[in-house]
Amino acid sequence: MPEVKCNVSNCTYWGEGNNCVADAILVEIDKHANMSVDMSADGSLHGDAAHKDAAHDTAETCCHTFRAKH
16 A cells, blocks of 8 residues: 555544555545545445546645646
């Protein structure tokens, strides 16, 4: 599993060294930042959470590693 960095220290999954220790990570576009997400422990998405979106640039996501596919 890749190393995932997190700067939100009050998250349950925040670990020492700013490492995320969650079993699964969900990256969403900013438009859905306030969406309630139903995600199981194994990372499966349920209901409205199981959708696909497209972002045109990093600023449209909360993922600083986002790079658009070409």
